[in-house]
Amino acid sequence: MFTTALAQRDNTQLGALPRDLFAAIESLKKELNAVILAHYYQEPDIQDIADFIGDSLQLANAAAKTNADVIVFAGVHFMAETAKILNPDKLVLLPDLTAGCSLADSCPPQDFAEFKAAHPGHLVISYINCSAEIKAMSDIICTSSNAVKIVQQIPKEQPIIFAPDRNLGGYVMEQTKRDLVLWQGSCIVHETFSEKKMVQLKIAHPQAEAIAHPECETSVLRHASFIGSTAALLKYCQESPTKEFIVATEPGIIHQMQKMASHKQFIPAPPMNNCNCNECPFMRLNTLEKLYLAMKNRAPEITMSEEIRLAALRPMQRMLEMSA
Numbered sequence: 097m098f099t100t101a102l103a104q105r106d107n108t109q110l111g112a113l114p115r116d117l118f119a120a121i122e123s124l125k126k127e128l129n130a131v132i133l134a135h136y137y138q139e140p141d142i143q144d145i146a147d148f149i150g151d152s153l154q155l156a157n158a159a160a161k162t163n164a165d166v167i168v169f170a171g172v173h174f175m176a177e178t179a180k181i182l183n184p185d186k187l188v189l190l191p192d193l194t195a196g197c198s199l200a201d202s203c204p205p206q207d208f209a210e211f212k213a214a215h216p217g218h219l220v221i222s223y224i225n226c227s228a229e230i231k232a233m234s235d236i237i238c239t240s241s242n243a244v245k246i247v248q249q250i251p252k253e254q255p256i257i258f259a260p261d262r263n264l265g266g267y268v269m270e271q272t273k274r275d276l277v278l279w280q281g282s283c284i285v286h287e288t289f290s291e292k293k294m295v296q297l298k299i300a301h302p303q304a305e306a307i308a309h310p311e312c313e314t315s316v317l318r319h320a321s322f323i324g325s326t327a328a329l330l331k332y333c334q335e336s337p338t339k340e341f342i343v344a345t346e347p348g349i350i351h352q353m354q355k356m357a358s359h360k361q362f363i364p365a366p367p368m369n370n371c372n373c374n375e376c377p378f379m380r381l382n383t384l385e386k387l388y389l390a391m392k393n394r395a396p397e398i399t400m401s402e403e404i405r406l407a408a409l410r411p412m413q414r415m416l417e418m419s420a
Contacts, residue, residue, distance in 0.1 A: 117384050121145055124391040131164035132387070133179065135171040136326045137348035137379040142170045142387060149352065151326035152178075152224045153239040153419065159183060160416065168391055169398075172197045172378050177228045180398045181408045191386035193396040195378045197225055199311075202281035203260035205229035211257070215277055218257045219250060222411070225283070226260050228400050232407035235414070240264060240310050240325040242419035244271045249418055263287070267310040267317065285376045286311035288367035289344050294319050297342050297363065304363060307332060308344035316344055316365075333357055346376050 114120040122145075124130065133155050134146035143149055148158045152175065159167060159179035166187045169176035174197055176190040203226055212220060212233060222234040223243065231237055238246045247268050250256060256274065258265040260281030269276050289312055298306060298319065307329050308320035317323055322332050326349055333341055333353050343350060344365035353362045367374045390396065 113385055113388065117388050118145055121384075121388050121391065124388070128166045128391060128394075129164055130166035130168055130391060131158075131162050132168045132170060133158055133162075135175065135348075135379065136330070136352055137346040137376055138170045138382060139348070139380065139384070140351045141384045142382060143348075143351055145384070145387075146170060151239065151241060153241040153325070154327055155179075156182070156224065156239070156412070157416070162186075166391075166394075168387060170382050170387060171195070172200075172376075173398075174200045174225055174227060176398045177400065177408075178224065178231075178412065180400060181228060181231070181405050181412055184402070184405060187394065188398040189390045189394070190396055190398055191383070191390045192381040195381040197378055198284040199223075199225045199261055199281055200227050200230075203227070203230055203279055205233070208233060208259065208279065211259075211279060215255070215257055218255045218277060220257045220259065221246060221250075222259045223261050223264055224415075228404050228408045230259065231411055232404050234259075234408075234411040236418065237411045237415040239415075239419075241327060242415065243268050243310075246415065246418050247272045247274055247276075261311055263313055264310050266314060267323065283311045285346050285374060286344075287313060288374055289313070289316045289365050290367060291315040291319065293366040294342070294344065297366065301340055301342065301363060303338075304340040304342050304361075305336065305338040306342040306344065306365075308365075309346075312344050320344060329353075330356065333360065333362070346379065347374055348376075348379065 132146045134142050134149050156178055160182045167179045168189045169179050172195045176188055180188040220234045221236045224237050224239045256276050258276040259279035262278045262280050265278040306320045307322045308317050310323050334356050340361045342363045347364040350362045
């Protein structure tokens with residue numbers, strides 16, 4: 097409610113909005129030769145107008161391949177930074193520049209530099225949910241889609257630092273049987289899911305299959321019959337014969353699940369408290385109105401120093417090569 101009110105105030109200050117935002121955005125896309133990339137956690141209206149919807153790996157690949165002159169990134173700050181890292185000569189817009197990420201914020205660059213220095217000889221694999229500065233200090237970037245695959249390609253004698261998500265890192269350790277040095281960061285959304293309420297939901301819906309994102313805590317993951325990235329969860333729901341699912345990740349993905357399997361039921365996993373804490377407050381900062389205004393005003397724009405961009409590009413390229 098607060099976010100919506102704030103967006104309305106911003107829009108009032110920046111001028112009147114067109115009556116048909118969908119048509120206005122389509123017109124601006126042609127005028128700018130723009131592409132709209134949206135994460136699965138965005139609000140349904142943004143997902144519906146996007147040219148490409150995906151998880152972090154899919155969006156990184158789409159950003160690397162686009163021929164558009166302007167990339168409008170409907171996601172959070174680190175995602176738009178990733179697009180800029182891969183496309184230095186393109187205009188990259190983020191509808192709300194304050195759309196950050198609790199996981200990225202949990203890994204301050206100076207603190208991580210000290211942590212890295214305390215573990216000499218370690219290869220640094222960083223989850224894509226981190227700032228450009230952290231990417232620049234990394235050897236390889238990964239996503240929840242390819243983290244296990246990438247770690248499995250590293251020689252067993254090579255010690256590894258895995259940052260910044262301790263839950264994804266723990267899941268990777270379990271899957272690969274590797275001992276990783278974990279940075280103790282986490283996502284506020286995926287840590288809100290309650291094991292007790294998950295069990296209660298499974299009792300109330302005995303035919304339902306629980307599925308979860310690996311950023312969830314181990315106590316929640318143990319109750320899931322399938323664990324995977326956002327895109328993997330979507331694919332699994334489409335292909336599974338099960339008709340009812342309990343979904344432990346940000347509920348924005350349910351919009352796509354319902355579109356692709358309308359005959360099935362999707363139940364969002366509840367957080368610990370009676371709140372909407374399972375929704376990412378940062379993802380929800382982007383609105384259709386802000387997306388239109390960003391395209392109209394060619395701002396807010398994502399920028400960074402060329403030194404940081406080049407340093408962050410190398411581990412990004414390694415990820416794309418290793419996950420091909």
